[in-house]
Amino acid sequence: MARTPQDVTETELSILNQLWDLESATVRQLVDILHPDGGSSEYATVQKLLERLQSKKYVTRNRDVWPHVFEATVGRDELIGRRLQNTADQLCNGSLQPLITNLVRSKKLSTDELQSLREYLDELDDQNT
Amino acid sequence: MARTPQDVTETELSILNQLWDLESATVRQLVDILHPDGGSSEYATVQKLLERLQSKKYVTRNRDVWPHVFEATVGRDELIGRRLQNTADQLCNGSLQPLITNLVRSKKLSTDELQSLREYLDELDDQNT
DNA sequence: TGCGTTTCAGACATTCTGTCTTTAATCTAG
DNA sequence: CTAGATTAAAGACAGAATGTCTGAAACGCA
The missing domain is CATH 1.10.1220 (Arc Repressor Mutant)
Known part of the structure; x- marks a missing residue:
């Protein structure tokens, strides 16, 4: 019953990897890299992934700038x-x-x-x- | 979409750990160790876990003896x-x-x-x- | 003000996982 | 050999994880 979810999923990791390279990034930047020919749906996907990474404390989101900027909190x-x-x-x-x-x-x-x-x-x- | 399941789950691991200690074991043996005060439902659970470990090639089952004897194929x-x-x-x-x-x-x-x-x-x- | 971008909330289908129930097969004691 | 018990086998089930997607609201800028 008490399953132990992965710390970070593989898809989530693909995002973390970019954040490690870029220091910080907006959703748009990440999408352009991860889904160069992607539509609006992949945008939402990346968003959701970031949201989850954030709730897992692996990423912070800076709401003071626009668009929001994300940063990895874990090296x-x-x-x-x-x-x-x-x-x-x-x-x-x-x-x-x-x-x-x-x-x-x-x-x-x-x-x-x-x-x-x-x-x-x-x-x-x-x-x- | 292409999720990558864990190689071995934590519950499955508890079984593997016993098999590593015992060299080989029947379902009953494992149940007695893992659920000393368990009923018939935990028995079935261990069974299912073994079945899955087998399909993942982490365990073999010897059907020539009765009751069947299980063995870890991976150290x-x-x-x-x-x-x-x-x-x-x-x-x-x-x-x-x-x-x-x-x-x-x-x-x-x-x-x-x-x-x-x-x-x-x-x-x-x-x-x- | 209007338009494109971004954010937000949530739905969704799949799969995984641990658990449990039920039924059939097999063994063993008497 | 038969009854009772143990084991094997098949599958149902709920809850959670995961990746994806839709739609509407919020926002900045020309």
């Missing part, structure tokens, strides 16, 4: 972090460690990426001393 | 991997690197965990030489 990094924590909560008792292990062991990282990861760890060490 | 690690890749696909153009960066930078890892991560990287290095 891409933060959303990534939430998703990772979600996955950890559901599959690893909340621990993030297994996620890292999984990623490193996945063999999908290039040696360059592994190298830069090591360097990052070194940096952290330096800061801690 | 916890694999599911973690899929979720991570999903997140990467939706938020990082498919690259896993940003996920690691995010995790390491999240400050939610203990020094012990960071240490063991470093050791793991060392191991990988050894194997590659």
Whole structure:
């Protein structure tokens, strides 16, 4: 009964992605990008999506200007972090460690990426001393 | 229109979690664990959940024995991997690197965990030489 | 003032999800 | 072998999520 809705839907994400790129945007701007050849119905769709993003606190709307301007309140990094924590909560008792292990062991990282990861760890060490 | 349903629902996950622990189980076993004081309706619910997990290829059902025995076909690690890749696909153009960066930078890892991560990287290095 | 744009409110069809009921099949104890 | 119990199978159901769309009201500007 108590379903847990997605934090952000894929369609909603397509909007967030634009907002991250543009810093801020009006409905019109978003529609022109997402539906270059769209009619008035897609306009309303984007509007509705923004409305929902707003009620989910992922977006703010500035009513002081006209037309209204929208802005993301959550950065891409933060959303990534939430998703990772979600996955950890559901599959690893909340621990993030297994996620890292999984990623490193996945063999999908290039040696360059592994190298830069090591360097990052070194940096952290330096800061801690 | 093309909604993308969750890979595995939270309720479905509660079942998968048991199957991972038990290796295999009958409906009855799962019900007794998940709904110790449940009636016949929860039994049917678990049944339906298993049925759906099966159609999603996350579970197999052995019809040769009676009662039927269910088994997870996907390990916890694999599911973690899929979720991570999903997140990467939706938020990082498919690259896993940003996920690691995010995790390491999240400050939610203990020094012990960071240490063991470093050791793991060392191991990988050894194997590659 | 009139017209085009924007905002707002809400309807709508689908699908998902968890739950439940009912009926048929199967096993087992006596 | 039969009755009682357990399991399997099929499907109904309500509530919510989702993406889309319609229509009317509000607004700014030529």
